[in-house]
Amino acid sequence: MIFQNLHPQSKIWLYISPISIDSVTKKNIFSLFKDFVDNWKSHGQTVNGQLKFIKDNLLVVGADYFPDGMCGRAVDEQVRFINQINEGFNLDLLNRTNIAFVQQDSIVVHNYNNLDALIKKGTVNKSTIYCNTFCTKNSDEIYLPFGESPFSTTFFSS
Numbered sequence: 001m002i003f004q005n006l007h008p009q010s011k012i013w014l015y016i017s018p019i020s021i022d023s024v025t026k027k028n029i030f031s032l033f034k035d036f037v038d039n040w041k042s043h044g045q046t047v048n049g050q051l052k053f054i055k056d057n058l059l060v061v062g063a064d065y066f067p068d069g070m071c072g073r074a075v076d077e078q079v080r081f082i083n084q085i086n087e088g089f090n091l092d093l094l095n096r097t098n099i100a101f102v103q104q105d106s107i108v109v110h111n112y113n114n115l116d117a118l119i120k121k122g123t124v125n126k127s128t129i130y131c132n133t134f135c136t137k138n139s140d141e142i143y144l145p146f147g148e149s150p151f152s153t154t155f156f157s158s
Contacts (some may be wrong), residue, residue: 001138003050007065008139015082015093016100016133018109020056029059029085036081049078054142056098057107058131059093064111092148100131102143105108107131119155126156
């Protein structure tokens with residue numbers, strides 16, 4: 001589980017920053033998130049939202065489980081919040097071509113368009129740990145061997 005005090009089916013969003021997020025920036029983002037989450041609502045109910053940094057390149061937002069799902073407006077508000085911090089801190093969080101791996105206990109961010117070259121060089125292989133941006137639920141696994149990722153058939157078809 002990503003957030004221990006949220007329901008396993010809670011909605012999560014995982015964002016990758018190619019730029020390491022330092023402690024001062026994290027503190028500022030937490031402060032902005034507190035202001036945001038105090039007013040975050042779905043279907044008229046306050047959303048129990050949480051924010052977490054994983055190492056210095058992954059930012060995860062969690063929203064407590066709503067049996068009927070979150071309303072579109074609440075999801076849009078979360079994206080606007082991410083856009084606000086993205087622009088305010090120049091983090092490139094909304095660039096979906098960012099792809100992250102764990103290498104030597106650090107997060108390394110690459111551009112998706114460079115994966116062929118990284119695989120040919122041996123930098124990335126089936127067992128390289130991939131940071132799974134396809135996560136949508138709190139119970140999803142953030143770390144997967146790249147060979148088990150949604151990209152495996154594209155890059156490792158037999």
